[in-house]
Amino acid sequence: MSLADKVLAVNDDLPIRTDKPVHSGKVRSVYWLTEADSKRLIKEKGYDVAEDAPLAIMVISDRISAFDCIWTGEGGMKGVPGKGAALNAVSNHWFKLFKEQGLADSHILDIPHPLVWIVQKARPVMIEAICRQYITGSMWRAYEKGEREFCGIQLPDGLQKDQKLDEILITPSTKGILKGIPGVPEVDDVNITRDDIANNFEAFNFTKADDIDLYEKLLKEGFGVISNALAELDQIFVDTKFEFGYVTDATGHEKLIYMDEVGTPDSSRIWDGPQFREGKVVENSKESFRQLLLSHFPDPDILLNKDRMDERKALAEDNELPLDVLMKVSETYVGIAEKVIGGPLNVSDNPKAEIIQVLKDEYGLID
Template sequence: MSLAQSVLAVNNDLPIRTDRPVHSGKVRSVYWLTEADSRRLIEEKGYDVAPDAPLAIMVISDRISAFDCIWHGEDGLNGVPGKGAALNAISNHWFGLFREKGLADSHIVDIPHPFVWIVQKARPVMIEAICRQYITGSMWRAYTKGEREFCGITLPEGLQKDQKLPELLMTPSTKGILRGIPGVPEADDVNITRANIADNFEAFGFRSEADIAQYEKLLKEGFGVISDALAELDQVFVDTKFEFGYVTDASGNEKLIYMDEVGTPDSSRIWDGPAYRDGKVIEKSKEGFRQLLLNHFPDPDILLNKERMDEREALARDNALPTEVLMDVSRTYLGIAEKVVGHKIELSENPKAEIIEILRDQYGLID
């Protein structure tokens, strides 16, 4: 089987029984199970969820997105070998560690295959919960332009690029376009303050004002757990994005949980520790791919300027990246995943066939 065939680039065409359209995001596709299948699996497998909780099959892909576009390589390579398995393995590891340490559960109720999660429907909090331990990326770009206030937090003068911040910063932004919230522009990924959230907690999806403190606690504690574990591997946890939502367990208790993915090279910046101490930044995350794209194309403003989205989409569509670029990303993702989980990530030659067989034979979800 060729390299291109071993990559799971299309993940929205699996014959999973569903009575709703498949939702396909940049990387994952979501198949909502029928009510009958959800109830059957909850009973058969003993999941700790309400008996009528809607369940979904979430299938990751090897696609790579950056600057809100999907990128592809030469010779039909439409993804990064090993990327999907690496992302899920890392998230599974951190979610398990969060549970062990008594932080909070996640939306995942079962992991049938390295590419697949069975998740329960959560009521999302409409916040991209971002934590920053170092000044870099968009914050550094804004800082160099003279901005000193971020999400209601004032930064001191004299910070240097990539240095550790005086304290861990929570710099939330909106998830999606939220309308009718005083002081919050109606646009995606808009920075917001804690005061914005406290004054309009219901509009952001919080059940109570007290839950804002709980989300902040889970954000800080989750960041700390990952940061400490990576430090033991001599890796630097720079910044990350968490997402939260509400679910109801089998006893009828509503609880705030982690959802989406956590601590992955897609949602975080991770740096190599020894290189950082030598004054160099070696990215162990998608940031390295972003920087490569900025250097690869003659006009990087296309990638950074939201007003030029049409040009950006054309750039991604019309330019096949060199195979070695995607293989370099593959080595980065698999390398950090294997450090985190402590063993080699075994890759399938035909993940789609494996997924179909497991979901048919062990879960009865394919006719």
């Protein structure tokens, strides 16, 4: 079997029993189970959810996206070996730690395979919250141009690139296009302030105003848990994205939970501690791939300029990356995952066949 065959690139064609369209994102595909299968699994497996809760199978791929495009490599490589397993393993580790430390549950109910989660349907809070401990990336670029206010927070003059901030900053943005919120443009991923959220909490899908405090507490405590654990591995947790939603448990109690993924090399910046102390920033996250792309192509503006999206898509479609580039990315993902979980990563040799087998034999979801 070739290396390319071990990569799960297409994850929306599995024969999982469903009566709804498969939802496929940049990296994950979601299969909503039938009402009968959801009820059966809740009963058989004893999941702590309402008996009529809709369940889904979430399958992660090894595809890699950056600058809103999917990238491929030579030799039929449609993704990065081990990437999906690394992302799932890291998220699983942090979600488990959050639960153990009494923060909140996640949407994950079961893990049948390293690339698969069984999740419950959550009512999402319509916010992507970035927690930042250092000034870098897009925030630094804006700061360097003279901006001092970020999501209603004032930053002082005189900060340096990659400097640690005095406190963790929460810079939220909209998740999807939200309509009818005063002062918030009707576009996806636009920065908002805490006042925007507090004054329009229902529009952001919060059940009650008090939940905003809980959301901020879970953000900061979740960030702290990951940051402290990474510090023990001599890694620096720079910034990350969090997403939340509401679910109802078996007793009918509604609760706010963590969802999507958390603390992964895709959704976070993680710096190598020893290198940082020597004045060098070495990324143990997708940021290293972004930087690699910027240096690989002669006109990096295509990747940074949203007005050149058509050119960017053509660039991604027409250029297979060298194999060593994708293997370098694989090393980054697998390396940080093995550091976090404290052991070897379980990477499949034949992921699609394995997933079909386990979902058929142990969950009865494939005819």
